[in-house]
Structures are given as C-alpha cells and as structure tokens.
Amino acid sequence: MSQSGSELLRHIKGQIKEVDPSEVVQLLGEGVVVVDCRETEELTAGVLPGSVHIPRSYLETRIEGVVPDRSQRIILYCASGVRSAFGAHTLMAEMGYDDVESMAGGFILWKDRGYEVEVPRSFSAEQRERYSRHLLVPEVGALGQQKLLDARVLLLGAGGLGSPTALYLAAAGVGTLGIVDDDVVDLSNLQRQVIHTTDRIGTSKVDSAAETIKALNPDVNVIGYPTRLDASNIIEIIEGWDIIVDGVDNFPTRYLLNDASVRLGIPVVSAAILGFEGQLSVFAPGHGPCYRCLFRQPPPADMAPSCGANGVIGVLPGTMGLLQATEVIKLIVGAGDPLIGRLLMYDALAASFTELKVRQDPECPICSRDPEDIGDDELGVFPDYEAFCAASG
C-alpha cells in the first residue's frame, strides 16, 4: 500500500527517537556525535558547535567512516528535522546503529532559541574560486577549508620531503607554514627538492621556499627558522604548532623531536626514505604509539645510512612527501582514518605498499609517562647517545 510523503514522515517519526534542542545543548562536547546532514550550501547560516557534516545523500556511505562504533550515541539534525528523521530511521533500521536520535525542529528551531552557532568564515571571491574543488568535496567543504586556513603546520626541512609537502599544503590553503632549515640551495638538491630553482642556488632554503609558496598562494603566511633544531631550541620552536611534518635524515633529531612533541602533545607526520623505499607513519600523542614505541633506540651510526651517503631516487621523496601532506590534511579537516598505529612501507621498485601495525609500548620510556614529567635533560637522549653523535659527526 502506497502512502503519501506526510504519512510516511509520521510513520517514520513514530519509530525513532526525537530530541529537543534544549537537551542537545546540554550534550554538546559530552561524547555524543552530532551530525549535520544538510547540504553543503545550507551551512553558510551556521552549524552546531562541534558537529560533523555528512550531507543526507551521503549519510549511508560515509557514516561508518565518521562513527565506526554502532553503539555510539548519535544526534542527527537538518534544517527542520525531516531529513534527519529519515536518516535516523535508516541508520537504526538498516545499518544497525543502536542509539540515533533526530533533533526536533532542526537548525531553524536551534537558531530561533538563540543557542550558539558556528558560522563558517566567509570566503573572498578569489578564495571561493581558488578552493572551489575543495569546497565541492564533502570531507572538506567550507568548514574544512576554514580549518585549513586556520591551521599551523611546521615542516622540519625544505628538502626532498619538505619540498612537495610544502607546495601542496600551501596550494591547499594551510594558512601558516613554518619551515626549519639552516641550509642553502645546492645544485645537487634540485634532482628532488622541487620547491627550489636553479637561479636560487646559494640562497637560503627558507627564503627560497617562502618565495615559491608566496607565488603559489598569497593566503599562506610563512614563518622561517633558518637554524638547526637542537635540545636547546626545540621546545621554543615547535610549541604552538598544530602538526609537525618530520622528514629529517638523522636519528638524534628524530628522537629529540619525538620526545619534545610527546611532551607538548603535538602530532607528528613522519616519513623516511632511502634508495627506492619509504616509510610513513603518524605519531599522535595520546592517540597512539610514539616513535620510541616503534624503535626503542636507533641503530649504531655505522648501520644508519642516510640519503646523502647512499642516494635516493628523486621521485621517492615526492611520493612520500605527498603521502605526508595527505595525512596532514586529513588530520586538519578530520577526515578518514589517519595512519596512527600503522606504518606504511612503499617499495618503488616492486610498486607495492605494505602496512604494518605499530603498537603502543606500555613500557615506553617517553609516552607511557605523564608528559609534564619529561624533563629538558631527557629530550632526545638514548643509550650510547654520545658515541652515536661522535660517530655521525
């Protein structure tokens, strides 16, 4: 027997739970996932603080990526509570979610009641055009682009990995990029360090990278640190950044960065390359293992080859650097499954990826402790540290 749209809505509403905005306002930030299921263009009037956006038309295909746990409490809302009612019914009746409610009256009633809304930044006409392909992607959209423009990402090095990462993060509109590098552009860099140019040989890499970035996207503010990272300056340099991109070529700096980033709670998107092979992982303090959980200590200096000594195929840092940039963007906009607790190995000669599990070490000398207890004199220290540094020059 067929039924009219209004009959169907009445029927559906009889089968789901509705929740009043006055209750929802108490639940924000309390572990409930609030899903805005309106279309992207409806968001300009504002959204509920902390809500995630999945348009109704993508709800079934994308909800598992956002809420994998079927027992998680979810509140759906739309403009008036109709689409969210149908959505709530589908999630519970068809997809096995246990606890889904639809907010009665939707965003219109929420706003009429005077509750707080987050209004996405208004973009200039040029920004709407520049980022138009992002604005069309549901996982980014206006809110994601705003997050990118507000984000602060620190790149350790404007070299092989840092070059492609910086270029694509700048193109994506990451608002503030920090670059730590005390080197100058050398002719032998240009086989892979694509942010620099032949006419800039001999100039500072920080300045060269900033020039390229500004030419690519004037929205991006570049903060240069023409210095070397060491135990005396690392906390000062990395404090206040949202995400750090690590591609340094030596173990002492990797351990130093790990320990300092765990202390400050800053996620690190890390890659390493050698020859035709790359490794990639995301170390997010409080959410997964740290670098020391993966490798408790570095190899002795004579077993730790670097690209400078052993060479690298020029495209490889491009591949790995862009995988890093992808993870950075995912972390910023909150899309997908970040590479936390996993390590991706790329074998360019075999054209194959291998994924390995990285477990948090309950006895990790750094991340198993209260971050505030990690002292200045412990940062980057490992057994035989003095001998290692002496041997590696």
Added chain:
Amino acid sequence: MATIRIPPVLRPSVGGEREVEADGATVGDVLANLVEAHPATRDQLFGEDGDLNRYVNVYLNDEDVRVLDGLTTAVTAADSLVILPAMAGGSRPSLRI
C-alpha cells in the same frame, strides 16, 4: 619455507635480494637459517645476548613479533616475515646535533 622481506640496508648482506626464503618452525628458527645462509646479517639482526636488536623490528605478516611470542612465535610456509630497521633517510643531510 617462509618468505623474508629484506630491507635496503640488509640487501648487500644477502646478495642484493629483496626477498629470500628460509625454513623454520618459529621466527627464531627462520632467522637463524637466514643468518646461516647469509652470515653478514647476524650483527645487524642480533645483539650479543642473542636477542633481536632494539632498532630492528620483525613482523609476522603485519604484527610485531614482540607482541606475539617473540622469537618462539610459530611460522608456517604461507607466512611472510618483514624485517624493519629504523630508517632516517630524509630531506636534510646537514641537520645534525
């Protein structure tokens, strides 16, 4: 025979191969047979105490053998072992402490 994936840093020690095969019922047996066939791998894999070096991880398929039964973890012919040494190759040869 289990397959062992050899990382770049160890390839010179196994004649340049990316993968080798070795017999053994446990991870320890397979690695012992690898070392017997390619003695140059010994010092890079094992410390003087006979344990795996802390800067080398060995995975049975995708799981770190340290969270399984270590060197006594059982291995079948269908399994792959992945040797993963810490690797720091990156963007800046001049960045040193």
